[in-house]
Amino acid sequence: MAAEARTRRTEAIHPVHAVLLAGSLPLFLGTLLSDWAYGSTYEVQWANFASWLLVGALLFSGLALLWSFIELLRADRRGRRNVMGFLLLLATWVVGFINALVHAKDGWAVMPEAPILSIIVAALVIGAIWFAFSGSRSGETQ
Amino acid sequence: MNRIKLSSAVAAVGLLAACGGDPDPSQYGPNPELPAQQRGLLPSMAVASPAGWGDQRPTVPQGYTITAIATDLKVPRQALILPNGDILIAEGKGGKDAPALRPKDFIAGYVMEQGSSTTEGGDRLTLLRDADGDGRYEGRAVFAENLNAPYGLALSGNALYVANQDALVRFDYQPGQIRASGPPVTVTSLPAEINHHWTKALAVSPDGRRLYVGIGSNSNVGERGMAVEENRAMIWEVDAATGFHRPFATGLRNPTALAVQPGIGQLWAVVNERDELGPNLVPDYLTSVRQGAFYGWPYAYWGQNEDPRVRPQDPQKVAATIRPDYSLGSHHAPLGLAFSVPAMGANFAEGVFIGEHGSWNRNTPVGYRVVFVPFRNGRPAGAPIEFATGFLGEDAARGRPVGVAVDPRGALIIVDDLSNTVWRVAPVRPQAAAAPASVQ
Numbered sequence: 001m002a003a004e005a006r007t008r009r010t011e012a013i014h015p016v017h018a019v020l021l022a023g024s025l026p027l028f029l030g031t032l033l034s035d036w037a038y039g040s041t042y043e044v045q046w047a048n049f050a051s052w053l054l055v056g057a058l059l060f061s062g063l064a065l066l067w068s069f070i071e072l073l074r075a076d077r078r079g080r081r082n083v084m085g086f087l088l089l090l091a092t093w094v095v096g097f098i099n100a101l102v103h104a105k106d107g108w109a110v111m112p113e114a115p116i117l118s119i120i121v122a123a124l125v126i127g128a129i130w131f132a133f134s135g136s137r138s139g140e141t142q
Numbered sequence: 143m144n145r146i147k148l149s150s151a152v153a154a155v156g157l158l159a160a161c162g163g164d165p166d167p168s169q170y171g172p173n174p175e176l177p178a179q180q181r182g183l184l185p186s187m188a189v190a191s192p193a194g195w196g197d198q199r200p201t202v203p204q205g206y207t208i209t210a211i212a213t214d215l216k217v218p219r220q221a222l223i224l225p226n227g228d229i230l231i232a233e234g235k236g237g238k239d240a241p242a243l244r245p246k247d248f249i250a251g252y253v254m255e256q257g258s259s260t261t262e263g264g265d266r267l268t269l270l271r272d273a274d275g276d277g278r279y280e281g282r283a284v285f286a287e288n289l290n291a292p293y294g295l296a297l298s299g300n301a302l303y304v305a306n307q308d309a310l311v312r313f314d315y316q317p318g319q320i321r322a323s324g325p326p327v328t329v330t331s332l333p334a335e336i337n338h339h340w341t342k343a344l345a346v347s348p349d350g351r352r353l354y355v356g357i358g359s360n361s362n363v364g365e366r367g368m369a370v371e372e373n374r375a376m377i378w379e380v381d382a383a384t385g386f387h388r389p390f391a392t393g394l395r396n397p398t399a400l401a402v403q404p405g406i407g408q409l410w411a412v413v414n415e416r417d418e419l420g421p422n423l424v425p426d427y428l429t430s431v432r433q434g435a436f437y438g439w440p441y442a443y444w445g446q447n448e449d450p451r452v453r454p455q456d457p458q459k460v461a462a463t464i465r466p467d468y469s470l471g472s473h474h475a476p477l478g479l480a481f482s483v484p485a486m487g488a489n490f491a492e493g494v495f496i497g498e499h500g501s502w503n504r505n506t507p508v509g510y511r512v513v514f515v516p517f518r519n520g521r522p523a524g525a526p527i528e529f530a531t532g533f534l535g536e537d538a539a540r541g542r543p544v545g546v547a548v549d550p551r552g553a554l555i556i557v558d559d560l561s562n563t564v565w566r567v568a569p570v571r572p573q574a575a576a577a578p579a580s581v582q
Contacts, residue, residue: 042453044367051244101183104246106365106418107451109181 013132020064021089021132027057028096028125032118039115047110050118051103058096061125065089068132085131092124164421166471166508170525174469176444180420186505187250189257192560193538200512200541200556201532202567205487208530211272211279211555212564216264218557219341220399220478220545221564222295226317229270229279229547229555231564235263236291236307236340243366254502257539259560265289267304269320270564277553277568286313286322294344294400296353301382305342305355308334310380329353330385333373336360339414341477345400346382348407353380354390354431356397356411363416363451364440375439377411377431393437393463399479399545401494403430406520412476412496413466415443421504422472428479428496428515428522429466438463468522473501474509478546478557482514485552487569493517495529495554497543510534512543512556530556530567 013021034050037043068086099117102110164186169175195210202208212218215233222230242248266289271281286304294305302315304326311326332342332355339358346353359375360366377397379390396414403410409431415424416439424443436459438444440452445465448455470476478497482490493516500510510533513526533541541558548554553568 044365047365048244051246055245098183100245104185104244104249105181105451106361106363108453109418109451 014067017064017067018133020060020067021129024057024060024064024092025122025125025129027053027060028092028118028122031057031099032115032122035110035115035118039111042108044107047103047107050114051100054096054100054103054118057121057125058093058100061089061093061096061128065093082132085128088124088128088131092121092128095124096121164504164506166506167422168525169422169425169469169471172468172522174425174444174471176425176447177420177422179423179450181418185418185503186421187253187502188505188507189253189502190500190507190510190534190537190539191256192259193535193540195540195561195563198532198535198540200530200565202530203489205570206567207570208565208567209277210563211277211566212268212270212282213562215268215562215564216266217259217261217559218264218268218544218562218564219293219559220295221547221555221557222297223547223549223555224297224315224317227272227275227549227551228318228320229549229564230285230295230302231268231270231557232289232292232295232304232545233264233266233268234289234291234293234307236293237337239334240336240338240340240360257500257502257542257560259562261562263291265291267292267295267322271320277566279566281320283320285320286326289326291340293341294355296344296346298346298350298382301350303329303344303346303353303382305332305344307337307340307342308332310342310344310353310355310385328385329382330380330387332378333357336366336370338366339374339396341396341398343398343400343411345402345409348402351382353382354378354400354402354409355380355387356394356400358396358398358414359439361440362418363449365451368440371440377409390433391431391435391437393435393439393441393459394431395439398477399497400431401479401481403520404481404483408520410479410481410494412470412479413437414475414477415472416440416449417473417503419443419449420472421506425469425472426474426476427466428468428470428476428494432464435464436462437466444469468515470496470498470513470515470526471508473504475499475501476509477544478512480546480548480554482548483550483552485550485569486548486554487552489527490514490516490529493522495546495548496526497546497556499542499544499559500534500539507534510539510542512546512554529554530565533558533560 030053038046266287267285270279291307343356376392498509512530542560556565
């Protein structure tokens with residue numbers, strides 16, 4: 001029984017990792033919505049919001065990425081299965097960083113790249129979260 | 143050159159097309175070539191890290207000497223020659239209230255700080271005196287203090303006007319005075335919210351009744367919203383007696399120095415144009431200022447070239463934009479303007495001297511020098527001539543020119559806000575009028 005409990009603990013996603021990973025989703029989504037709001041109103045404050053939400057999203061997803069990377073290095077069974085989740089998160093972060101550089105442009109110069117990249121990066125992070133959390137669920141059933 | 147590490151890193155992975163060589167294309171005169179707009183993922187940035195002058199001096203033309211007449215000032219910006227030959231220097235550092243609004247503002251602020259003096263601004267006027275006329279300014283006094291980032295200076299009769307970053311003030315001035323007799327009187331307050339471009343340039347009409355104040359924009363190209371651009375990016379005409387004011391000309395992004403043309407009283411300005419459209423856009427310029435004219439910012443540049451970064455657009459404003467007179471080159475950052483006098487020597491008798499603070503928004507630095515733009519029949523005629531160079535060394539900036547002032551006895555005063563020095567460039571005097579052969 002003790003052995004089984006320990007296995008379950010290592011295979012479930014760590015709560016801190018879960019917060020970092022899932023917490024980046026509303027920030028990426030907020031970036032996308034703010035981009036949309038700027039595009040439809042020309043109100044520059046929305047562009048400022050987008051820039052800061054994106055910084056927050058990169059911080060959360062960056063820490064989550066670091067966590068996943070360390071898990072991969074430790075190469076336990078759960079980590080190996082989560083290569084896909086790690087790669088998606090890596091892609092999220094790289095595209096998100098490029099998006100941050102785009103968001104540093106002045107005024108309308110961010111258009112149309114900013115919302116396009118925000119859509120891509122939101123889709124990528126949803127994928128990364130899906131793999132990470134479904135991985136932990138299947139781990140429980142083993 | 144202290145390139146930004148982030149820039150090198152990103153360039154290394156091949157994301158940047160705009161990076162690389164961008165030699166100065168000699169974009170001078172009335173019809174500059176305007177390349178297509180470009181902006182990579184990162185704006186091009188390079189600032190030269192400061193280094194002291196040591197034994198070095200700026201390079202000046204043959205037949206001229208340069209000496210440092212004051213050092214260890216507290217961020218000197220502009221100079222005014224008083225009728226008795228004394229020199230007033232405005233010292234200060236403004237714009238501290240401009241909040242960093244975006245993540246980028248922190249990075250850009252850090253970059254620009256690398257190229258500035260770490261000295262605290264003096265918020266004062268220093269008076270320099272050469273009592274015996276030997277070109278050495280042995281006398282030095284604090285004329286006034288507790289000002290708020292003073293910049294523009296002008297004298298008319300007994301009225302000494304100082305443009306602080308938030309107000310135009312007036313001191314009573316008597317010839318020979320070395321200390322203000324009391325606190326100044328406020329003529330009018332000036333737009334000071336945010337103060338992204340905080341410097342307030344100043345000139346006075348020949349009759350002393352009207353003052354002209356240059357007020358810079360509150361953003362690069364309207365990215366803080368147009369609400370904060372009320373009364374910005376324009377030149378005010380101020381009634382000296384009442385302080386009443388009205389816009390004299392508008393759409394001038396950052397009019398950093400104003401001067402009235404001797405004889406005809408025409409107002410001229412140097413203007414710093416916008417960034418992040420490429421290393422060779424948009425040209426900074428020298429222009430005679432037409433009353434009521436609109437010079438484009440933020441909707442258009444150099445005539446009717448629309449800036450796509452501004453929303454909502456304003457096609458009427460674009461159509462109303464007039465072209466300035468004379469391009470000084472993109473990102474040169476002219477901050478000083480003074481009309482010459484014949485006593486400066488035959489090659490520099492008619493024209494203007496311009497102090498170029500130097501670029502930060504391109505990979506190959508430009509500016510960092512004082513140029514002379516020759517005039518004929520009261521208009522610019524010909525390419526700029528380098529008058530003082532060597533401010534930018536191989537790998538570091540020794541100084542950055544700001545204000546320039548012409549001493550009618552035949553000397554150019556250059557204010558350097560990086561090395562906190564005031565320089566004086568004068569023709570080498572012949573021993574006697576009958577022995578011109580002794581010159582060089």
